Amino acid sequence: MLWNRAAARLAERLDASPPWPAERPVPLLPVAQLFLRDIPLLRPPGQADLLQVLWCPYEHEPDCKPSTALFWRSAAEVGDVLAEPPEPYEADCPGYVPEPCMLAPEAITDYPNSLDLSPELQRALEDRDRWEAAGTGLDSSYAPYPRGFYSLHLGNAPGWKVGGWPPWGRTDPYPRCCAECEVRMIPLLTIASQEWNGGEGRSWAPQEEQVALAGSPGPGQYPSQPTRVEVGSTDNMQIYVCPTSPEHPHTDLIQ
Secondary structure, three states, X not given: OOOOHHHHHHHHHHHOOOOOOOOOOOOOEEEEEEXXXXXXXXXXXXXXXXXXXXXXXXOEOOOOEOOEEEEEEOHHHOOOOOOOOOOOOOOOOHXXXXXXXXXXXXXXOOEOOHHHOOHHHHHHHOOHHHHHHOOOOOOXXXXXXXXXXXXXXXXXXXXXXXXXXOOOOOOOOOOOEOOOOOOEOEEEEEEEOOOOOOHHHHHHOOHHHHHHHOOOOOOOOOOOOOOOOOEOOOEEEEEEEOOOOXXXXXXXEEO
């Protein structure tokens, strides 16, 4: 389990005595702050141009995951900003205490997970002759299972992302419907434990990181986990919102 600076301070407080007051509330922790100017894909309500995503660093029933909260705001109306956000006096695990880092948003084409494709397209992915005819560079290691090439290198971009396709795996695809109007909800944000997987999954690493990965990362450096967030067992949490009204209750899912 990775251990970041905030988590280390948390551990020091847990070991200290006397203990903190039992009635002391646990603050929600900032997970992401997204501006409309950087990510036009956002669909904020009214004049809002800023989305703040927070969560509680506890695993809540019935799904044993952090409870999330969304706040749509107008950046112009944000007043004094705390230099140091409140930190929890306890948390279920260090992976729920994010390490602050800057975002560099990049627009990409996100192809669906193979499980989201029709049966006809899934069968096409398993046809090696089609891959070779397309000149995709499919090598012999994928001969028994060419669909794996699509899943690893093309479909369902890994890492933190706004919008995009769900990272199915723990369950088969199923729709998430709005509790208010029953409209099918859409993905808003994927909170990922890793930006990319090791081995061949490094093909998703940004070009700047590819250079660093050619050598050995220095002590304490984790290029694929800059936030030090770890959801579940290196899973992803995806937040869904209603496309009809962003003000309707959101939902989330771990995959």
